[in-house]
Amino acid sequence: MKVKPLADRVVVKPSEVEETTKGGIVLPDTAKEKPQQGTVEAVGPGKRSDAGDIIPPEVKEGDTVLYGKFSGTEISIDGEDYLIMRESDILAMV
Secondary structure (H helix, E strand, O other), X not given: OOOOOOOOEEEEEEOOOOOEOOOOOEXXXXXXXXXXXXXXXXXXXXXXXXXXXXXXXXXXXXXXXXXXXXXXXEEEEOOEEEEXXXXXXXXXXX
């Protein structure tokens, strides 16, 4: 990956949005919700504590995570969409 996040930030690739419902109804683009699950692609070195020590991140590359609906900043690299967010914006690992 060409992007190396700083401090306690992580780069997440959102999961694909479902095209159809369980009943088989095809959803238009306007009805699709933003994904709230993705895969961690890159991790920063960690947050610096008040004492100056680096606190390593809990997530690692390849982890599947859940995050808030409006978390992170959307970026596009080589035609792929990613989110850069703080580790604290991640709600859980799956």
